[in-house]
Amino acid sequence: MKIIILLTLLIQGLLALDSEGQCSANRAECTSKSSPYQKDANSILSQIKAANKTYTPCPKEKDDGCSCHTSVIERDLAPFNPTGITKEAIESVLSYGTKYQIVDHTLYRQKACMFPSRCSGIEHFIKPLLKELPNMEMVVNCRDWPQIMRDRGPKGPVLSFSKTADYLDIMYPAWSFWEGGPAIALHPTGIGRWDKYRNSISMAGKKWPWEDKIGKGFFRGSRTSDERDSLVLLSRKNLDLVDAQYTKNQAWKSPKDTLNAEPASEVTFEDHCQYKYLFNFRGVAASFRFKHLFLCKSLVFHVGSEWNEFFYFAMKPWVHYVPIKSYPTEQELESILLFFKEHDDIAKEIAQNGYKFIWKHLKLSDVQCYWRKLLTDYGKLMRYDVEVDKNLKKIA
Structure with a gap:
């Protein structure tokens, strides 16, 4: 409310200056020199005021809640609601990421992970949830770039940390919330x-x-x-x-x-x-x-x-x-x-x-909550019985 009142006064003040202020003595000079700034300033102030008027804050919730972000899960999983996730859909995208399985509350992963620290960062959040998750199979993309184009290519489920509107990937919280982020001189391990x-x-x-x-x-x-x-x-x-x-x-x-x-x-x-x-x-x-x-x-x-990203x-x-x-x-x-x-x-x-x-x-508990909601809802979409792939290795 404070910022809306302030913005209203500023907008009114700027408009008054534009029409009755120091420039009024020489309208041509005012138009050529001051209008571009006044126009930009008025536009910025108006956009800030409009954004604050239409903003609905996230609801207050317990520390382990993440309702602020769950609409993203619903939107990302919506393409799979009509038919669910089939074995054929998973097999069509196996080359787009790292294969994971959860079977009888045990986590399995393909032996080779392109970015081990990224896989480790992802697994940190999945392992505490195993006791409550159903059986499922998923392809998790650990690359920077999303994989599933909206307008062409396979349409199977692939989890990625980031995307644009051109992609159908299902977003998950990045591995870097725990480890595996960019390695630079200040952070050689990421x-x-x-x-x-x-x-x-x-x-x-x-x-x-x-x-x-x-x-x-x-x-x-x-x-x-x-x-x-x-x-x-x-x-x-x-x-x-x-x-x-x-x-x-x-x-x-x-x-x-x-x-x-x-x-x-x-x-x-x-x-x-x-x-x-x-x-x-x-x-x-x-x-x-x-x-x-x-x-x-x-x-x-x-x-x-x-x-x-999801948040x-x-x-x-x-x-x-x-x-x-x-x-x-x-x-x-x-x-x-x-x-x-x-x-x-x-x-x-x-x-x-x-x-x-x-x-x-965006506490670590919110990240864990998002993973729980994502995998729980994803698991409900599975349309086949998942059996342990003997080519995978047991993680936890």
Whole structure:
């Protein structure tokens, strides 16, 4: 309610300035110089106000509940409701991931896993549920990219951590909630243990409260997509507004791979909390950094809306974060950063909303709850008796 009142006053003030303010003495000059900014500012304010009016918060629930996210499960499983999951459907997609079975409350997996730490991260959440799950067979994709195209190819059930609207994969919480995330110099064995990061990053957020944060944008990451180039180039022109630099990744060979500059050092998630405005870009698929940024109580700018993980759908643009279109120009990035620098109270409130959502609705218990609901509902769709595949190995 507070932000809606504030936005109403700001919109009215901007409109009054546009029609009766300092520009009124010279309408032609006002139109040529001030209107573009006023138009952008009015549009942003109106979108924030509309988003807050239509936002319905997740219901209050017990610590082990995850009703905030369960509509995603219903939507992802809907294509299989009419016929259920048949043996033929599973066999049609065996090459798209790692085969798992649950038979008599025992977990089996094919012997070879393309990414062992990712399989381990997935199994961490499945093993505690075995006593309550029915027999089932599933194909779990541990690659970054989803597998089942909506408009062509097989339509069998494949579980993937991330997808766009072009895919029919069934989303599950990424392995990196426990282990197997991106391996970088700061985390040579991969990013994981979301429970520990929740504590350490939120503590860093307290160390740098909003009033003490550096009032500029910040980004550190490798050049997995050229969508990030415009922010890095803007930083090179205006370091007072944004500090964005490329780091090395495994494919780095020369400064050409970091947009003709020497690679910057990596920065811990905790040290991101020094800055007011944090940028998130997709990588090969959805970015693993996204959820971590909110814990700083900084304002998150989320570029592109195509890629999703299971928890994205319960978050609302302009309420929890600032949405930016894919491949923004330097001018567009500069404009929106300047807007929030000039509207600090709004920036702070959106940052607080984002933090509260992640803190309340993306606990490790929420992740475990999602796995329970997903596998329970998936198991109900099985239309054949699953027998142990002797080529698989027993996990637990």
